[in-house]
Amino acid sequence: MKELTYTAAAREALTEEMARDATIFVMGEGIGKRGGNFNTTAGLFDLYGGVRLCDTPITERGFIGLAVGAAMTGTRPVIDFMFVDFILDGMGEIMNQMAKMQYMSSGRLTMPVVLRGCIGIGGASATHHSGNYYAMFANVPGLRVVVPTTPADAKGLFKTALRGYDPVLFLEHKSLLNTKGPVPEEDVAIPFGVARIAREGHSVTVVALTVMVNRVLQVADTLEKEGISVEVIDPRTVSPLDTDTICASIKKTGRALVVDEAFAPCGIGAEIAARVMETAFDELDAPVRRLNGAFVPTPYSPPLESVIVPSNDAIATAIRDLVRE
Amino acid sequence: MEAELDLVLRLYRTMAAIRLTEERLAQSHQAGLVHGACHTYVGEEAVATGVCAHLTMRDSVFSTHRGHGHALAKGVPMAEVMAELYGRELGCSQGRGGSMHLFKPEVGLMGTSGIVGPCILQATGAGYSSKLMKTGAVGVAFFGDGASNNGAFHEGLNLAAIYKLPVLFVCENNMYATEVPMSYAAGNTDVYMRAAGYNIPGIKVDGNNVLAVYEAAGTAIKRARAGEGPTLLECKTYRTRVHAEGMKESGYRPMEEIAAWKARDPLKLLREQAMRDEICGDPEFDEVHSSVAGQVAAAHKQAVESPYPEGRDALSHVYYEVQA
C-alpha cells in the first residue's frame, strides 16, 4: 500500500491504462500542457503528447459529440470537464446518442467513453460550479455512474471504466480531491455495482454517498461512545446500484438512513428506499429515512452554503432519532 | 468642446471606477474577504465603458464570469458589487451569487454567468422582447474570445440575424481563454470576420481605446434601435492580471506581451489622447481619479460592514414568490 491523494490515485489509473491501451485519449479544456485545472492530467502531456492529451476550445457539446463518433470508430475518449456542470451543454449528445448507441446498433457498436469531472458543494463555488448530477444520470439507461469516495476506489473504479465498453460518468466530489488514503501497489480494477462497507456496526445502517461517507464515519465514532453502533455503506456506483449489500446490512440492523448531499426528490435515497421496501420490507423495524441537501440551487455566501448541506449534527440527530423509532 | 470634455471625463470616471474596484477586490481576495472565485477586468475597462455609455436602464446587459466591469459600467453601485463578492446581504445578489452571479435587473444588468456562452443567446432573447413589445431597447452580450468558439455564438448570431433583432454582440478578444491561446482554439482569430457568415456587420476595434469603442458601439446601437438588426463588435484587448485571482502567470504567455499591453493601459491612452486633442490634461483626470478612489474606499467599508445573510435565506426564491 502507498498513500496517495484522490486525484493522484485517479491519475495513476489513467497513466497506467494509457500505457496499456494506445486507443485511450483525453480531451478537455486545459488538460494538455497545463495538466488540468485540478491536476487530473499533470505530467501526462509529456508522456503521451498532444494528440492523446488534447486541449479543446470551450465547446462542450462539440467534443462530447466528437467523443461519440470516436468511440464508434475504435478509440476510447476520456472527456475531462473540470466541473461537471459544464457537461450540461452537451446533454442531448449524451442522452440521445451516447447512452442509446449500443442499443440502437443492437450491440454492434460499443461506447467506451469516460466523462469525468468534479461535483459537489463547497468552497463558495456558487451554483454553476457545484452540481451533483448523479441521480439524473442514473435515470438514463445505457450510462454507468461512478461516485468514488476513497483514493483506492478512485483508482480501481477508474480502471474498470477505462477497460469497459459502456459510457461512464466518473464524478469526483471537489472536497475529496486532496484527501489522502492507502492505495494498493498492484493492479486492482474494482467492479461496478459492488458497495463497500466502510464501517461495520449493528444498530443502524447508514448508506452515504461521496463526501458524506467521510462525514458519517466521523459521526459514527462519536455515536459509538453513546452505544450506537453504525454500519456505514458506500455504494461507490449508483448505476448499477448494489442494494444486496444494503439489504444484507438491514437484515442485521433493521434500520436504514441514507445520507446524501444531493437532492432528495427522485434521488438515490428514494431509489434505495423503494428497493429496500420491495426486497427487505420484513427486515425493517422502522421506515427508511433520508437526510439530503436542500432542494435549492447552490448559494455562494458561506452561511448560506453551509445550511443547505447535511451537517455532522444533523446526521447525528437523524441517526439517534432512527435508533429510537 | 464642452461636450467633448464631459464625455472624456465621464468615460474616464467609469474606467477608473472599474480599475480601482478591481484592484480593491484583488486585495480583498488576498485578505480572504472574497470567498469564491474572482476574475478581474483590469486592462479591459474601455470595452464595457465605451459600450455602456450608450445604454439606458431599459437596455439589457448579459455578461460572463468576468463581469464586474460590465456590472459597474451598467450602473450597479460599487458597494453592491463588492458586498456580493464578500458574501454579504448588501450584495447585488444578496450573497447568493458571488463574482460570477451578479444580478441587478433594476438597472438592466440581467446577470453574469459561471457558464461560458449563454449570455449570447439571452441577449438575443432580449432583442426578441424588444421587437415584440416595440420598446426600442437593445440587448447587449459581452463575452470572451473563448466563448466565440462555443456553439451558442453561432446559434445566437444566426437567430439575431434572421429576425433582425436589436442586439449588440461584444466580443472581448483578450487572446486567451484561461491559458489557451485563441490562435490554438480558433481557425480564424479575427472574430469580427465571422459576421459575414450571418450577413450582419462585423466591426473590429482597438478595445483599449475607449473613444474608438464608444464610436463603434454608438453606430451599432443606433442601427439596432432603428430596427436594422444586430452587429458583431470585436474589441481587441488584453487582461493584464491572471485569469482568476490566486492563479500564477505560469508561462503560457510571454512577459513582454503583458508588458506591451500594460503600456497600452486604456486609462493612460485616454489621458494621452485628450492631451493631444487639447481637451483636458492631468489635473482634470487626477481630480476624477481621486474622487473615484474615495468612492471605492467608502464602498469597500460599506460592503465589509454589511452583515452576512441569514442561513434561512438560502431556501427562498427557488420558485415564484408573491412580493410583499
Ligand SMILES: Cc1ncc(C[n+]2csc(CCOP(=O)(O)OP(=O)(O)O)c2C)c(N)n1
Ligand atoms: C461551458 C463552460 N465551459 C468551461 C468553463 C470554464 N471556464 C471558465 S472561464 C473560461 C475561459 C473563458 O475564456 P473567454 O471566453 O475568452 O473569456 P476570458 O476569461 O478571457 O475573459 C473557461 C474555459 C465554463 N465556465 N463554462
